[in-house]
Amino acid sequence: MLDIKLIRENPDFVRDGLATRNSPVDIAEVLALDERRRAAITEADQLKNTRNDVSRQIGVLKKAGQDTSEIQRQTREIGEKIAALDNAVREIEAQQEKLMLAIPNLPHASVPRGRDAADNVVVRQWGQPRQFDFAPQDHVAIGERLGLFDFDRAARIAGAGFPLFTGPGARLERALIQFMLDMHTTRHGYTEIAPPHLVTTAAMTGTGQLPKMADDMYHASRDDLWLIPTAEVPVTNLYRDEIIRAPLPLKYVAYTPCFRREAGSAGKETRGLIRVHQFDKVELVKFVPPETSYDELEALVRDVEHVLQTLELPYRVLQLCSGDMSFAAAKCYDIELWAPGHNGWLEDSSCSNFEAFQARRANIRWKNAHGKTEFVHTLNGSGLALSRLYVALLENGQQADGSVVLPAAIRPYMGGLERLGPPA
RNA sequence: GGAGAGAUGGCUGAGUGGCCGAAAGCAACGGUUUGCUAAACCGUCGUACUGGUAACAACCGGUACCGAGGGUUCGAAUCCCUCUCUCUCCGCCA
Numbered sequence: 296m297l298d299i300k301l302i303r304e305n306p307d308f309v310r311d312g313l314a315t316r317n318s319p320v321d322i323a324e325v326l327a328l329d330e331r332r333r334a335a336i337t338e339a340d341q342l343k344n345t346r347n348d349v350s351r352q353i354g355v356l357k358k359a360g361q362d363t364s365e366i367q368r369q370t371r372e373i374g375e376k377i378a379a380l381d382n383a384v385r386e387i388e389a390q391q392e393k394l395m396l397a398i399p400n401l402p403h404a405s406v407p408r409g410r411d412a413a414d415n416v417v418v419r420q421w422g423q424p425r426q427f428d429f430a431p432q433d434h435v436a437i438g439e440r441l442g443l444f445d446f447d448r449a450a451r452i453a454g455a456g457f458p459l460f461t462g463p464g465a466r467l468e469r470a471l472i473q474f475m476l477d478m479h480t481t482r483h484g485y486t487e488i489a490p491p492h493l494v495t496t497a498a499m500t501g502t503g504q505l506p507k508m509a510d511d512m513y514h515a516s517r518d519d520l521w522l523i524p525t526a527e528v529p530v531t532n533l534y535r536d537e538i539i540r541a542p543l544p545l546k547y548v549a550y551t552p553c554f555r556r557e558a559g560s561a562g563k564e565t566r567g568l569i570r571v572h573q574f575d576k577v578e579l580v581k582f583v584p585p586e587t588s589y590d591e592l593e594a595l596v597r598d599v600e601h602v603l604q605t606l607e608l609p610y611r612v613l614q615l616c617s618g619d620m621s622f623a624a625a626k627c628y629d630i631e632l633w634a635p636g637h638n639g640w641l642e643d644s645s646c647s648n649f650e651a652f653q654a655r656r657a658n659i660r661w662k663n664a665h666g667k668t669e670f671v672h673t674l675n676g677s678g679l680a681l682s683r684l685y686v687a688l689l690e691n692g693q694q695a696d697g698s699v700v701l702p703a704a705i706r707p708y709m710g711g712l713e714r715l716g717p718p719a
Numbered sequence: 720g721g722a723g724a725g726a727u728g729g730c731u732g733a734g735u736g737g738c739c740g741a742a743a744g745c746a747a748c749g750g751u752u753u754g755c756u757a758a759a760c761c762g763u764c765g766u767a768c769u770g771g772u773a774a775c776a777a778c779c780g781g782u783a784c785c786g787a788g789g790g791u792u793c794g795a796a797u798c799c800c801u802c803u804c805u806c807u808c809c810g811c812c813a
Contacts, residue, residue, distance in 0.1 A: 304775095333769070333770090336769055336770095336782080337769065337781090337782095339782080340768090340769065340781055340783085341781080341782090343781085344781055346793075347794080349793070350737070350792095350794040351737065351738085351794080353793050354736095354793090354794075355737085355738095358737090366793075367792095367794095368793085369793085370793040370794085371792090371793065373793090374792090538729085538765090538766085665776090666764095667776095668765090668766075
């Protein structure tokens with residue numbers, strides 16, 4: 296959510312920023328509602344002030360044994376006016392809130408303006424796509440041959456679009472999770488969190504998934520709980536409605552499964568692990584002072600890159616243009632993995648600075664150096680999503696004989712196994 | 720799922736209709752004292768909205784907030800209703 300004061304005081308600045316986002320939003324209505332809201336509040340507050348004064352007098356008069364029935368009758372009328380105004384304020388606030396929740400974040404000054412993914416900028420690339428002396432296969436062919444997963448049986452259990460890892464494939468999934476958690480906790484200074492996988496509507500609204508993404512998420516209607524599409528939701532909500540007392544920055548890492556309906560994506564990448572309704576992810580979340588949030592973003596990206604470098608997987612870092620950034624982001628880097636079987640780059644991580652956008656929605660504050668209470672800045676990044684990392688690992692590690700060589704860093708987590716071979 | 724108890728400011732904890740935004744203690748912050756530390760003493764010490772002065776810091780006023788939402792009343796932390804959460808006991812259960 297944007298600061299209503301910013302919109303009120305610098306409407307042109309806000310209009311310009313929003314114009315670079317992909318979904319056009321008009322702030323005129325918000326401004327008009329804000330005007331009406333403040334007028335109604337002022338009027339109601341003045342009446343309440345009067346009522347408070349009179350009520351106090353009634354108490355004094357009664358104690359003195361005087362008749363106060365007439366003055367009470369008058370005050371009751373004031374009370375009725377107040378109630379009507381309070382209702383009006385509530386109504387206006389609800390409308391204003393609804394509009395405010397639909398306004399995306401403003402892009403940071405360093406974000407290139409652009410319409411869509413075509414205007415994103417490649418910031419750097421690490422590693423070179425490997426040259427094959429045979430035709431590289433895609434991860435589905437590799438995995439099925441090696442018995443790492445079984446999509447047919449997964450469909451029997453849960454329908455299309457769910458993964459089912461088997462044997463060494465399941466172990467590799469677990470190994471990657473553990474490897475990344477270990478790296479982020481022991482090398483990068485993150486605290487591990489194992490959060491709930493279902494969350495309330497308030498939590499989803501706090502991080503910005505609701506109301507906009509309701510159709511993309513699984514909802515347990517009986518209990519009105521939502522399955523998390525990312526650990527960002529429960530972890531960022533750790534401090535909802537709180538003034539953080541611990542010194543910032545706070546850095547958390549959490550492994551969770553992620554659930555996404557992928558409504559509107561029917562037919563795209565339906566094969567294999569690339570687009571699935573459930574995938575595992577190790578997520579990084581930071582709560583930081585506003586002054587350092589952009590430094591923290593760069594550090595966050597480096598932490599994610601460190602994982603890929605250690606796994607020896609070629610990747611590139613993209614800076615997203617204003618039109619391609621997600622709703623809540625002020626600045627965002629995507630990290631894409633090279634996938635030889637698809638002969639292309641796969642988006643596997645998104646690292647964003649949300650500035651105070653989420654903190655304002657979720658009401659997460661801290662006391663700054665001057666003792667003043669202010670909203671924190673929140674950041675998060677995938678560090679990383681398992682399914683596509685898995686794809687890259689299989690496709691980059693595949694050999695002419697059909698086996699897959701595992702990166703040295705992951706072998707200790709696989710009981711020393713160096714390569715995945717065909718089942719006996 | 721059943722029965723009971725509870726939810727007050729960073730923490731502990733008073734407060735059952737008006738002088739309560741809320742005692743007291745602790746913690747924190749500023750200061751005095753001090754060779755240093757400690758102690759003692761003095762002061763400050765919630766948040767949001769809103770009006771004004773003023774301007775990107777601050778000051779003055781108003782309003783609201785004692786788990787959340789409604790209600791009664793001239794007036795609610797205090798009385799009533801609903802909900803949420805916590806604790807204890809019972810039942811069930813990985």
